Amino acid sequence: MVTAVTEGIKVCVEVTYQAEFSSPHQHHYVFTYKVTIENKSQFTYQLLRRKWEIFDAAENPKIIEGNGVVGQQPILEPGESHTYVSGCNLKSGLGKMKGVFTMEKLFDGKLINVEVPEFQMIANIFHN
Incomplete structure (x- = not known):
């Protein structure tokens, strides 16, 4: 799990390789990632947009780029969190992602850009 904090907004990401949905011999690798956004500030924030950089x-x-995350634009009161799961397909078994939530x-x-x-x-x- 990786974590970053921007102006009191904490973002944690946990990634999982989905072997059962992948076909390495066809250069198709599926990953899911769980993102938790936690408002540790004293203000209420709404997530408006996302921007991802995907490296394969x-x-x-x-x-x-797009509005919200998985069709939602959650509002987070102080102390609240929002968790969602999404996915990414790669042509190789090696990649990385990073992004910004506006x-x-x-x-x-x-407006703030949250890392x-x-x-x-x-x-x-190679795992059995």
């Missing part, structure tokens, strides 16, 4: 050893880097402080409308720490995606293809 077999391809050029990709940038993925969040709005509802008190004054200030999503870089995490590794490594296929465990």
